[in-house]
Amino acid sequence: MSLFDYVLRLGDNALILGQQLAALTGHGPVIEEDIATANIALDLVGEARLWLSLAGEIEGAGRDEDDLAFLRDEIDFRNLLLVERPNGDFADTMARQFLFDAWHEALLEALSASTDARVAAVAAKSWKEARYHLSHSGGWVIRLGDGTDYSHGRMSGRPAS
């Protein structure tokens, strides 16, 4: 995989998940959580902008973050299928988020030591954000897993009712 493809993949992950979370703005279970979700979405959109700008720079064909975000066909997106999973209910959103965050946090930490200084810089900035995301989604996985019978069931994959 070329560096361009790899960086594009990182950008697409953040972009698609950010977009999904952004769609929840104003529809959360409580205002405080709405604000938290919007913060995470903002971090991810911000991260996507950094990766996509870098991808454009590496490609050297004059494409900027918006060209890459808006003017590609869907078959050209390189994101993980996980981030495409629908928002579902709050348990679905949090399960998706927790799994992504756990992976993302470890990945970014490692990439902070990249030999490519540009990659290392974006990773280091985003890693700080990802650590917070993981503690947020992790907290919810525990709350829902422990909370009520229903929330425990939803968190462990029992269908919603």
Next chain:
Amino acid sequence: MYAQMVDTGVQRLRSTEELDGDERHFQERIDAGVRIEPEDWMPDSYRKTLVRQISQHAHSEIVGMLPEGNWITRAPSLLRKATLLAKVQDEGGHGLYLYAAAETLGVSRDDLIDALHEGKAKYSSIFNYPTLTWADIGAIGWLVDGAAIINQIPLCRCSYGPYGRAMVRVCKEESFHQRQGYDIMTVLAQGSAAQRRMAQDALNRWWWPAVMMFGPPDTESVHSAQSAAWRIKLHSNDELRQRFIDQTVPQADLLDLKIPDPDLRWNEARQSYDIGAIDWNEFHAVVRGDGPCNKERLAARRDAWDRGAWVRDAAAAHAEKTTIERKTGETR
């Protein structure tokens, strides 16, 4: 405004001389510019009116997230997406600050939210209009947030401490909202013919609803006198409306956009703009629940709240279990 036609439950305003005891002392403190704090004695009608006004204001912020939230996923660039998301998020924060201010008056946020969902509490008429194009996001920031700022700045000095302090926070954050809206309008107004048309169309649709946001004319504002005496309303509807018009018309001129009012004229004597007749029937219809989006907005809020119920319950249950654990030292 965000709180329109707030009922004070008072039929006739009494002068300070007509009041006695606690009530007189209370009015004298307000007249002297003393801030009322939650623990202080206050007339029941003052408390109830404030709960109505602050909760209406809070509901407006929260319902107001919906029309703009509708465009976050479709914003035309990543920077616009991030900016709009931050803006809509701020409105959620405003709702939260205001609910917290209302709660100092002895009501609970959940009760206030229930009142909204049951259709017993109002929110601003402006949020019952649809956002049809991206230019509407520009028009809302420019006009609606612009109008909100005009209304909110004086409220920072209102008589009730927690409300005034919430407004200070809100106003600080509000400053970028109007600018991002005007920036969107500027780019569209200076863009292609299609973009100009889109900007003009948005202004055409949002102008009158924005003008109506300030509420009925002073001649019909039954409750204003009492609210003014209590210093929870510091300027009349018409005064604020005029301020908004005088500030906004030149901004439209700069963009070469036309205010959709054939009767709009500069009045040299008044040093203000005269405007045409406002269609108050439309305003009252929207307030009554018959605006283009009333049902959709309330349904979206109710739906979010209902779908979140099990989540709120689960978090409460988990917190309770961990508290018991900590008290008894037992682990599960």
Next chain:
Amino acid sequence: MKDWPLWEVFIRSSHGLAHKHVGSLRAADAEMAIGNARDVYTRRNEGVSIWVVRSADIAASSPGDKEPLFDPARSKVYRHPTFFQLIDGVKHM
């Protein structure tokens, strides 16, 4: 359902001043309260440290006690440097 408890939020800004009350919020537990406080009250770099306290745990002075609590301090004017008249020519004091 029971309401989530109300928490008061205190933030210390980067200027090194003491924690200052900034507002309140609802949260089910302390960890959530800190997270929410961060998201609600520090979106514009307002702080470097957060305290949250359950509102129900705050003991407050009552407004009826205002006079006995605060009036006595008013008569102690000598606590304020402006009370003392300096003779002409004194510097750095």
